[in-house]
Amino acid sequence: MTAGQAAPSVPRLLFVHAHPDDESITTGGTIARYAASGADVTVLTCTLGEEGEVIGDRWARLVADEADQLGGYRIGELAAALVALGVPTGPRFLGGGGRYRDSGMAGTASAAHPRAFVNADPDAAVGELVAVIRQLRPHVVVTYDADGGYGHPDHIQAHRLTREAVSASASARFPEAGMPWRVPKLYWTVAAASAVEDGVCRIGEIPGGWRLPEPGELPAVDDSVVTTAVDVSAVLDAKRAALAAHATQVSVSPGGGEFALSNNIAQPILAAEHFVLADAPSTTRETDLLAGIDPTALA
């Protein structure tokens, strides 16, 4: 083991996300569950979220078109969210904080920024991610599916770079990035359509100004592609607290059953989080990301 490496027998999971808030929105319950179980959990965030909108008036002028301070502020939100999820090591950014900038939603001018994540040099970014993987030696890596969950360019970029880095980590590429490490399981975080539909049906009273999603409006995948359902019902308070920590991006309803982004579209806080195990048979069905892995056999 080298400095910063976890003990061999402790399960190690790496979550690769595009912006501060994604870790809590899509995988907050899973992070909290495995952290609470004693696993070594790392959240790697690719940008600072500089191009986000801001909920409320207090910090509205931090946005990119005004003070352009939102990225720094969101580091603090991410730190608080990770405390709520039980990740003691705090925020960690691909290439170091500020290396890559939030590219903005598809079709926006911010994608032209030289540091925009979508403009990252693929070899450089993959090499940076390989170095993280080889240092952490994760048993599980989680990121988005090829569509980035809902098509955000930074999410799609995170998928592409993570997929290539997981493959490269096991190869002789990037010899300066440490000893090769084969990641046993690579997952995409997804939202199972049946769970989303059921959750939306259960939404009761919502805050003024929010609205219910239109049928099919929330990102979701057909249940048939989902390989893994992780029960997070025991850690929903931690997930709610983490969502609330991202207060410029996320609002949680007073009853705690729903959240909304700055678009004020109510989304259910689900008791299960769903994943697709990359390159696995579509018939795979599991309830544990670590299924089939013996950490003691993986030094």
Ligand SMILES: CC(=O)N[C@H]1[C@@H](O[C@@H]2[C@H](O)[C@H](O)[C@@H](O)[C@H](O)[C@H]2O)O[C@H](CO)[C@@H](O)[C@@H]1O
């Ligand atoms: C969850 C997520 O990926 N959020 C991103 C996203 O933010 C959305 C964006 O501002 C959109 O215009 C709003 O309607 C929506 O409510 C927001 O969630 O894109 C931002 C810019 O790239 C990013 O900072 C934010 O983390």
Ligand SMILES: [Zn+2]
């Ligand atoms: Zn995002």
